[in-house]
Amino acid sequence: MDKYSEVNTAIALVYQAVMAPEHWPNALAAISSLLEADKAVFVTGDTSSVMASTVQHNHDPERLLAYNEIYHRQDPWWGPLQSVLPGTAIHVQKLKPISEITHTEYYHDHLVTADIGDSLVSILDDNAGIQSAIGFQRRLKQDAFTPAQGAMLQTLIPHLVNAVKMNWQLTQHAIRESLQISGQAPGLVLILDDKGRVLGPDNAAETIAARTSVLKVTHNRLQAAAPADQNRLEAALNSVLHEGIGQAFPLKDPGYNAPVILRASPLPEAAQMRLRTMTDNLAVICVDLPVTPTLSGVFVVSETYGLSAKEQALLTSFSESYNLRATADALDITYETARWHLKQILAKTGTHNQAELLVKTAQAAR
Template identity: 25%
Template sequence: MANGYLVERRSGRDRRMVSDRRLGSERRAGDERRQSADHESVAAARGLISGGESFIDATTGAPYELAPMGSKSTLARSLLDGVGAVLVDIVGGFYEAGTDAKAWPQVLSRLRDLIDADVCAIASHEHDAGRGRLEHSVGIDALYVTAYADFYARDNVWLRDQEKFTTADTVWASQDLLPDARLVETEFYKFWLRPQELFHHLFGVINVEGDRVLFLMLGRARAKGAFWEDDADLIRRLLPALRRGLSAGVGFKRLQSLHRIALDTLDALPIGVFLLNDGGQIVVANRLAREILQDDEGLYVSTSGLGVRLTGGRVKVRDLILGGPSRAGERAGEIQGFSLPRGPGRKPVTLLLSPVQDFSEARNRSDPAAVLFAADPERPVEVDPRRLTRIYGLSRAEARVAALLATGKRLDEVAAALGLTYETVRKHLKQIFSKTSSERQADLVRTLSLGPGGLRI
């Protein structure tokens, strides 16, 4: 079918237009695919190399004889028994793709070529809702990927027998799910398969959760013939590795998400936090810690890691962390506190160094060994009046007064900043005391600055 030709489909009130475009880089020419169907090309595609008139296993170097097409071939059996470099590469690719989605096209292409398929995809399907999509695919035009999710997933005649897709690691050939004679009569074939020159398919169930199934799908042209039984055996043996790779990817993404949430949470704290390794190097620093370090308030970074300038001179934090060996998994030393003096009339930056208790045997020197907390009393606390309204039930006017008081301003300074009289501010303060259960202004400031209203979010 020529590029740009539109296939029109009417079903009830629906009128669907699907363009049968071809991407040359995604689809191999028909002649090339037919040539690869001979024994020598199939052997090469399965990780084997030609050695004159005989064939040699690329992994073991052992010669073997080719069995007739469609039978239990020695070629495929040798590959299954010995696994082979290609399969090892594919299995490794599953784990890589599980953590990096950009690797899916490469590993699916290798699997497609290994069993001489034209397309390869990981697909999902929800039986109750009749929804499905191609999660990752190679050899399928993006237009057909979209059309499958929008229209044809619910028309996929091979998925109508849900019982066939309830057990992981089961493999089905398309002709076992629906006879070929009936397939060609379906709209799914006429409007989605045939325009892509696809016919024979192989399905491998990866995972089942309730009515949702995740499966591997490989397809090829009718001229190539049905998939071999050995192809099904190979896919069946690869499915557990594919499932573990996907599971590892889910776990990795969950850890990434938790890592981002933890960093965002640290950034919200109104106190500086440094995570340091054994060598005093900064592993993680939250936003306020970075600001204190940048302002050069007695903390500095050198090739020896983080250091502090005390009254008696400079001290390397790593020397404070490593006070000597202790029991396995423990850090030597007690919690230590310091004050970093600044100029006359200025309040010092205060520090608290706490060792990390890590009992993991897999711990290495780059992991956090201590936490350094840093507080700068001269750094203003930023309190959002809108949060005070939601947390304490303050009115807007009361919240604005409370937010300024939390920064350390006096009542007259608050009145001047808001353009209010001193007496009006005093009336607001009385209501604020009542709603926050505070008795004195010092109690109020402590409540506001240490409560969730003082978080930097």
């Protein structure tokens, strides 16, 4: 098989792994063959503590476990790698030459024992402090990787980055589908890890801020505005993550005429299949928003702050859709015109952002 065919085979196996995770070892083996690498590992890494090994090719599982528990904190390349943009293949010798670490405990206790010499690595995705990364290694007595082999890996990295993104998209689809099958109408759906970090969707912070004032995403962590609600949120997460038991409770949001319902539940089985290459200890949070702010609130705000007819029409549509582009389409105006009207409304009402405006509108309802 020529190199062109080998590349196509490797790419095909990567996308097969998106649909069926059991293909990941085959994909790693195919890419290793292209690079003339002896070992490969596809991991998710927690930048604040340890690595979580996932899929490997020709690695000793016991050595990977030792790396997770002990040696990751000593890894001389992990720190410099954080300055490299995701999606960039890098030769670790460019981050720190191996000649500079041969005197360290990390070299003798981990690399020599695990028979790892040179490496090509890349961060594929960085979300909420959880990084997907891939590495290809040669044994200690083998020659270093060549620039051509680094370039070869770089041609494959976009496909690996795309595979990670597709995996997340399919996971979220599987969660929503499972909720609908069980008779639950999913509102806002978030995926959290055991530290309360929001792993998906990517726009979680903006979505929460625009839709409710009782929850917020701060430093990638979901938090409740009221201390009592925060305690209930933490208890619900602990119940799901440590006991596998879901919980639900109401939150009183002044922007709505009925409680916001927060439901915490374990990952559906279909989503667990999708996340085989991620950490297992995850929870699904569904935030059910009962109704939109009432139109009477729009009327009160319009009368109180002297909104024009066009501004009132925009606020009416925006209070229903929560989406300025959808509002522009509904009113048959350009997005820039909608933005201009919204800025005028914010100035007149003394609000600073869309979330504040929606809360003020809801609170004005009589």
